[in-house]
Amino acid sequence: MKLTVWTYEGPPHVGAMRIATAMKGVHYVLHAPQGDTYADLLFTMIERRNHRPPVTYTTFQARDLGGDTADLFKAAARDAYDRFKPDAMIVGASCTAELIQDDPGGLAKAIGLPIPVLPLDLPSYQKKESWGAAETFYQLVRALAGSSPVPRTPAGRPRCNILGPTALGFRHRDDLIEVKRLLRRLGVDVNVTAPLDATADDLRRLPDADFNVVLYPEIAGVAAGWLERTHGQPTIKTLPIGVGATREFIAEVAALAGVDPALAMDDCGSRSPWWSRSVDSTYLTGKRVFIFGDASHAIAAARVASEELGFEVVGLGAYNREFARDVRAAAERLGLTALITDDYLEVERAIADLQPELVLGTQMERHIAKRLRIPCAVISAPSHVQDFPARFSPQMGFEGANVIFDTWVHPLVMGLEEHLLSMFRDDFEFNDEAGPSHLGHGAAPSAPAPAAAAPAGVTWAHDAQAELNKIPFFVRGKARRNTEAFAAERGIATIQIETLYDARSHFAR
Amino acid sequence: MFCGLTGIVWLHRKIQDAFFLVVGSRTCAHLIQSAAGVMVFAEPRFATAIMEERDLAGLADANDELDRVVDELLARRPDIRMLFLVGSCPSEVIKLDLSRAAQRLSKKHAPALRVINYSGSGIETTFTQGEDACLAALVPEAPSNPAGAPASLLVVGTLPDIVEDQFRRLLGEIGIPKVDFFPPRRSGDIPAIGPGTRFLLAQPFLGDTTLKLEDRGAVRIPALFPFGAEGTTAWLTAAAEAWNIDPAHVQRVVAPGQERARRALERHRETLAGKTLFLFPDSQLEPCLARFLSRELGMKLIEVGTPYLNKDLLSRELEALPDDVLISEGQDVDRQLDRCRAARPDMVVCGLGLANPLEAEGLTTKWSIELVFSPVHGFDQAADLAGLFARPLRRQTMLKV
Numbered sequence: 001m002k003l004t005v006w007t008y009e010g011p012p013h014v015g016a017m018r019i020a021t022a023m024k025g026v027h028y029v030l031h032a033p034q035g036d037t038y039a040d041l042l043f044t045m046i047e048r049r050n051h052r053p054p055v056t057y058t059t060f061q062a063r064d065l066g067g068d069t070a071d072l073f074k075a076a077a078r079d080a081y082d083r084f085k086p087d088a089m090i091v092g093a094s095c096t097a098e099l100i101q102d103d104p105g106g107l108a109k110a111i112g113l114p115i116p117v118l119p120l121d122l123p124s125y126q127k128k129e130s131w132g133a134a135e136t137f138y139q140l141v142r143a144l145a146g147s148s149p150v151p152r153t154p155a156g157r158p159r160c161n162i163l164g165p166t167a168l169g170f171r172h173r174d175d176l177i178e179v180k181r182l183l184r185r186l187g188v189d190v191n192v193t194a195p196l197d198a199t200a201d202d203l204r205r206l207p208d209a210d211f212n213v214v215l216y217p218e219i220a221g222v223a224a225g226w227l228e229r230t231h232g233q234p235t236i237k238t239l240p241i242g243v244g245a246t247r248e249f250i251a252e253v254a255a256l257a258g259v260d261p262a263l264a265m266d267d268c269g270s271r272s273p274w275w276s277r278s279v280d281s282t283y284l285t286g287k288r289v290f291i292f293g294d295a296s297h298a299i300a301a302a303r304v305a306s307e308e309l310g311f312e313v314v315g316l317g318a319y320n321r322e323f324a325r326d327v328r329a330a331a332e333r334l335g336l337t338a339l340i341t342d343d344y345l346e347v348e349r350a351i352a353d354l355q356p357e358l359v360l361g362t363q364m365e366r367h368i369a370k371r372l373r374i375p376c377a378v379i380s381a382p383s384h385v386q387d388f389p390a391r392f393s394p395q396m397g398f399e400g401a402n403v404i405f406d407t408w409v410h411p412l413v414m415g416l417e418e419h420l421l422s423m424f425r426d427d428f429e430f431n432d433e434a435g436p437s438h439l440g441h442g443a444a445p446s447a448p449a450p451a452a453a454a455p456a457g458v459t460w461a462h463d464a465q466a467e468l469n470k471i472p473f474f475v476r477g478k479a480r481r482n483t484e485a486f487a488a489e490r491g492i493a494t495i496q497i498e499t500l501y502d503a504r505s506h507f508a509r
Numbered sequence: 510m511f512c513g514l515t516g517i518v519w520l521h522r523k524i525q526d527a528f529f530l531v532v533g534s535r536t537c538a539h540l541i542q543s544a545a546g547v548m549v550f551a552e553p554r555f556a557t558a559i560m561e562e563r564d565l566a567g568l569a570d571a572n573d574e575l576d577r578v579v580d581e582l583l584a585r586r587p588d589i590r591m592l593f594l595v596g597s598c599p600s601e602v603i604k605l606d607l608s609r610a611a612q613r614l615s616k617k618h619a620p621a622l623r624v625i626n627y628s629g630s631g632i633e634t635t636f637t638q639g640e641d642a643c644l645a646a647l648v649p650e651a652p653s654n655p656a657g658a659p660a661s662l663l664v665v666g667t668l669p670d671i672v673e674d675q676f677r678r679l680l681g682e683i684g685i686p687k688v689d690f691f692p693p694r695r696s697g698d699i700p701a702i703g704p705g706t707r708f709l710l711a712q713p714f715l716g717d718t719t720l721k722l723e724d725r726g727a728v729r730i731p732a733l734f735p736f737g738a739e740g741t742t743a744w745l746t747a748a749a750e751a752w753n754i755d756p757a758h759v760q761r762v763v764a765p766g767q768e769r770a771r772r773a774l775e776r777h778r779e780t781l782a783g784k785t786l787f788l789f790p791d792s793q794l795e796p797c798l799a800r801f802l803s804r805e806l807g808m809k810l811i812e813v814g815t816p817y818l819n820k821d822l823l824s825r826e827l828e829a830l831p832d833d834v835l836i837s838e839g840q841d842v843d844r845q846l847d848r849c850r851a852a853r854p855d856m857v858v859c860g861l862g863l864a865n866p867l868e869a870e871g872l873t874t875k876w877s878i879e880l881v882f883s884p885v886h887g888f889d890q891a892a893d894l895a896g897l898f899a900r901p902l903r904r905q906t907m908l909k910v
């Protein structure tokens with residue numbers, strides 16, 4: 001058993017729902033109790049979808065157990081077919097149904113529906129949401145695309161598939177638009193995009209492309225690997241997040257497709273490099289950022305933060321163990337040890353210890369950062385309703401890099417304001433406790449920051465504490481921690497003003 | 510429709526030194542977090558002990574594991590005085606005996622901590638039934654009324670503190686000598702229960718709790734539920750009658766509240782009167798809401814769905830409903846959707862999963878979870894309750910996009 005306060009990922013059947021909901025004409029019959037229908041709201045409320053997810057729940061109850069839960073399943077599958085007339089069906093069990101072992105796959109086969117029916121085996125007590133999504137997508141691709149060669153469209157322009165965008169994905173809708181634009185400029189045609197808005201027939205046509213562009217390895221990595229092995233379609237693996245990665249993505253696609261990369265390279269809409277070089281951004285230099293999310297977004301964010309914004313990455317981690325190796329490697333390149341955990345409390349501790357100036361994370365980290373009074377921007381699922389904005393806001397491509405520049409810089413105190421705050425610390429109106437002035441009072445965190453406990457035996461003299469309070473809040477936590485560590489190391493029991501400045505010069509080296 | 514685990518979201522706020530530990534799966538953890546609107550509470554007093562493969566394969570002894578998790582929890586939250594072990598579908602299906610675990614843990618951590626168990630599983634409970642199961646499990650913890658103790662009134666069902674305070678004032682002015690609320694705000698303050706106890710339900714979904722209270726000799730006072738001016742008056746009057754208090758005096762006490770409620774409802778009546786209403790089953794509050802909306806606001810009822818209809822507890826509510834109304838018990842969402850689409854009501858009350866899809870079809874909805882998350886009982890909240898329904902309709906007329 002594992003004590004869990006908040007979870008980064010839902011159960012694997014929620015991953016399967018994300019695939020079914022993204023596609024058209026695919027229905028999911030889920031052997032599950034009534035209560036599991038809560039998952040519908042993830043799509044209808046958080047993502048504001050205007051249709052119910054195409055999921056039929058069998059809603060068995062305690063009194064059905066040991067009796068006719070299997071019949072219930074068959075009836076539900078038959079009714080779902082009659083009512084929704086899908087082109088393909090996936091069937092499976094939620095955590096509870098897994099325990100009663102009704103074999104939804106076998107039952108569905110027995111009723112002999114005239115459409116492809118795919119049994120999903122998603123072990124709820126071992127795996128999680130992203131794995132469930134990847135497995136579901138892979139099973140659908142394998143079953144529908146088949147392994148025999150398909151007749152190819154006569155050679156013409158290069159063609160690719162775009163794999164990965166799905167329901168409840170962080171900015172998938174807008175990334176897709178941006179990536180399609182890049183491909184169009186390169187003269188590469190898109191054969192199929194999947195799973196988002198794809199039909200069963202679209203999946204059958206997948207082999208009719210030269211290569212696959214995988215936007216979200218967590219969702220489409222497994223399916224792309226199979227297509228590569230079975231149909232000889234190479235995979236574009238670079239994720240075009242950030243200017244540098246977008247250029248590499250263009251180069252990689254161009255090389256594979258045999259086209260001129262220059263066609264898409266000089267995007268005059270790419271403003272973030274100049275925004276970053278302009279003098280106003282000097283104050284961003286060396287800002288200490290903590291990054292946590294799904295592996296792909298976290299790794300990409302670390303690169304953008306260090307290479308394109310001039311931040312210092314002080315922590316990097318991910319919650320999905322499936323991609324831990326990549327995160328570890330990325331962290332090592334930055335001289336860090338990756339934090340691989342799905343324990344929210346552990347992430348909170350890491351952030352409290354590191355006292356970064358900016359947190360780039362999921363909505364969980366947004367919450368942690370709010371409590372610790374640290375600015376934050378969301379870079380990855382799990383996300384909340386405000387992470388599905390009405391406006392166009394991709395993360396990928398040149399426009400994505402512009403969006404990233406804006407959203408990461410916005411929560412910070414601006415350059416000159418930062419100076420003024422340090423110069424006139426006691427100004428009763430221009431009070432640093434209020435947070436960045438352009439964010440208004442709403443930005444002032446409500447909960448007091450939990451003071452990290454001082455090492456045993458170290459206390460603050462009254463005037464040293466007063467001096468510490470003159471340090472702007474966004475670096476105060478770090479100053480406090482450093483000074484306490486400095487004092488503890490030297491056996492100083494009471495921190496005086498002198499100790500504070502000694503520590504400062506010590507850590508400035 | 511959610512399962513009974515959802516009740517934890519409001520119960521853990523009510524009993525301020527209690528912690529709710531769900532013994533379940535990742536799904537259960539995900540449900541509570543999604544129902545709670547994700548991360549709204551800084552430090553929630555609930556968590557899930559997620560069962561893993563090794564727990565199921567018998568590689569780990571479930572009881573040892575549970576002890577370990579509880580120790581971990583108490584180390585983090587030493588201020589907790591009452592721990593609820595909450596059963597889920599998986600724990601019920603594998604027949605994990607949480608009542609024995611609760612006894613064992615109670616002994617181990619006595620007297621600092623009491624451990625109680627109930628099930629909020631989706632194979633036995635829906636949504637608000639979780640509160641019923643929780644309160645039913647809490648009844649045996651109440652001390653006994655000494656024989657011959659003077660009669661006292663117990664108000665049963667989770668109410669927001671502000672509403673509780675209003676009712677306490679009103680019942681005091683009416684002249685009821687001793688009034689207690691259940692559940693209490695602190696686990697150490699569970700009121701004594703016994704043959705002298707007369708109780709009023711504040712929520713209609715408390716069937717099991719009622720049986721448990723009756724087992725202890727407590728006697729229920731039948732009444733309308735305290736929604737709207739009419740319901741609140743009837744509810745308070747029923748209590749006064751049980752104490753043989755002069756009706757003229759009661760009328761004097763409730764008159765100002767009644768008057769305030771009526772005045773405040775006027776505005777919403779303009780918006781709601783004559784509008785047709787379809788309620789999907791969700792919280793078991795539906796019959797009471799339908800009565801309030803039809804009798805005090807003039808809405809026309811098309812269908813009143815409820816996940817479960819306790820005809821005994823709701824007898825007065827059912828009498829107060831128009832004769833021709835269709836009351837449907839249980840859930841068959843596709844058929845209900847068919848009927849709803851055919852009727853094209855002016856307002857649909859439904860769960861979060863259906864609201865946006867129905868709005869996209871041009872229907873106006875009120876999602877029902879708000880009804881259990883906001884103060885809606887009593888005179889001074891009557892207009893707020895009406896406002897929850899009026900606002901979506903007013904919004905429709907305002908929007909020009």
Ligand code: SF4
Nearest residue numbers: 035512537597598631
């Ligand atoms: S319905 Fe059952 S399995 Fe699903 S969340 Fe509720 S208790 Fe857990």
